[in-house]
Amino acid sequence: xxxxxxxxxxxxxxxHEPFVETSEPTEEYxxxxxxxEDTTQWYWPDFKSYWPRxxxxxxxxxxxxxxFEDKGYELCSDDSLEVGYQKIAIYCDVNNLPTHAARQxxxxxxxxxxxxxxxxxxxxQNMENGAYGKVAxxxxxxxxx
Amino acid sequence: MRHSNxxxxxxxxGKKLSVVLPFKEYERLVELKGADVKREFEIYKTIWKSxxxxxSSTTEIINHPAYLHIISLGKEVVPLLLRDMQQTxxxxxxxxxxxxxxxxxxxxxxxxxxxxxxxxxxxxxxxxIDF
Numbered sequence: 001x002x003x004x005x006x007x008x009x010x011x012x013x014x015x016h017e018p019f020v021e022t023s024e025p026t027e028e029y030x031x032x033x034x035x036x037e038d039t040t041q042w043y044w045p046d047f048k049s050y051w052p053r054x055x056x057x058x059x060x061x062x063x064x065x066x067x068f069e070d071k072g073y074e075l076c077s078d079d080s081l082e083v084g085y086q087k088i089a090i091y092c093d094v095n096n097l098p099t100h101a102a103r104q105x106x107x108x109x110x111x112x113x114x115x116x117x118x119x120x121x122x123x124x125q126n127m128e129n130g131a132y133g134k135v136a137x138x139x140x141x142x143x144x145x
Numbered sequence: 146m147r148h149s150n151x152x153x154x155x156x157x158x159g160k161k162l163s164v165v166l167p168f169k170e171y172e173r174l175v176e177l178k179g180a181d182v183k184r185e186f187e188i189y190k191t192i193w194k195s196x197x198x199x200x201s202s203t204t205e206i207i208n209h210p211a212y213l214h215i216i217s218l219g220k221e222v223v224p225l226l227l228r229d230m231q232q233t234x235x236x237x238x239x240x241x242x243x244x245x246x247x248x249x250x251x252x253x254x255x256x257x258x259x260x261x262x263x264x265x266x267x268x269x270x271x272x273x274i275d276f
Binding site: 010026027028030031032040041042043044046047048049050051059099100101113114115116117131 | 197198199200201202203204207233234235236238239242250255256257258259261
């Protein structure tokens with residue numbers, strides 16, 4: 001699927017590394033849900049969006065970290081592909097507020113849902129320095145054998 | 146989230162409304178006729194969508210200036226919101242809540258877009274609102 005010029009303008013690093021649209025747009029779920037592997041609902045700690053009751057309902061990096069810890073993730077140090085683990089990355093803006101989450105694929109690339117728009121496959125770097133800011137934390141969970 | 150490459154349309158007073166649009170969408174907007182509220186809704190909806198189209202943040206989406214402007218249009222825009230939501234699944238839930246004061250979405254439906262749309266469409270039917 002060809003990448004739209006508008007998309008490229010919001011993610012300038014995508015000009016240099018692979019960035020492939022992998023689905024059609026849908027309003028049903030967002031990037032947090034996609035990283036969480038849930039395509040049935042829209043996640044965000046705000047009005048009429050889904051947010052687990054046991055996680056603080058605040059737009060903070062800590063709350064988003066707790067969301068993924070609740071699914072078995074723990075903080076890790078880098079975005080490398082590790083056998084037996086799945087990783088997610090949380091991006092934050094200049095005010096350190098969470099904006100986006102991505103999930104690592106088995107081949108080492110990453111997958112993201114762009115709000116209500118497409119899923120895309122990308123590198124961790126080519127999603128940075130654009131609309132979502134920078135990677136703030138990376139987390140991993142052990143895959144079931 | 147702001148865009149660097151902007152194409153402009155203008156309202157009836159010549160005021161520039163910044164929006165990023167595919168050219169064919171721009172053409173459609175400048176040819177819009179009909180009721181002021183409808184045209185105004187379409188213009189601000191396009192601005193809202195274009196500037197939040199990649200956002201996962203409900204906070205950003207419902208606090209965008211164009212979204213807030215649509216809320217300011219009041220009850221006259223409610224049928225337009227309902228119809229647009231039914232056709233596109235756009236997230237007008239907060240706008241409808243703010244304008245009408247109604248809250249037909251039960252907590253267990255939060256985040257489930259189609260269920261929330263159904264809740265509002267039922268509310269419209271129960272309140273005899275045509276759209």
